[in-house]
Amino acid sequence: MHRPGTNPDNVQQSDVLCDFCRREWTDDLPVIEGHQGSIICGHCLALAYRLIVLNKSGNAPEGAKCTMCLEHRAELAWQSPAYPEAVICKRCTNQAAATLSKDKDYNWQKPQ
Ligand SMILES: [Zn+2]
Ligand SMILES: [Zn+2]
Incomplete structure (x- = not known):
């Protein structure tokens, strides 16, 4: 996501925030972009991966809309x-x- 009030014609790296924790994108923070500017950072992705892939579990309501693929x-x-x-x-x-x-x-x- 973009920081509220970001000029769409002049987006800076620091205007890019993780949708899941609102951390700012920095050179040390890996991020992945989804649809419509959605962003997940490496920290949140590790949490999601641990729960879903390693623990085979989930915490979202069934059929919830995915922020990344919509x-x-x-x-x-x-x-x-x-x-x-x-x-x-x-x-x-x-x-x-x-x-x-x-x-x-x-x-x-990937978390082990
Ligand atoms: Zn995050
Ligand atoms: Zn998805």
């Missing part, structure tokens, strides 16, 4: 504890984790 999917999903409107589905979690773990600019690895 679909209502009948599968496990992680809901941000801080911003409950932010939800990521299992598919997006797996895709984002695969992408981020291959990105050589960041040292992000």
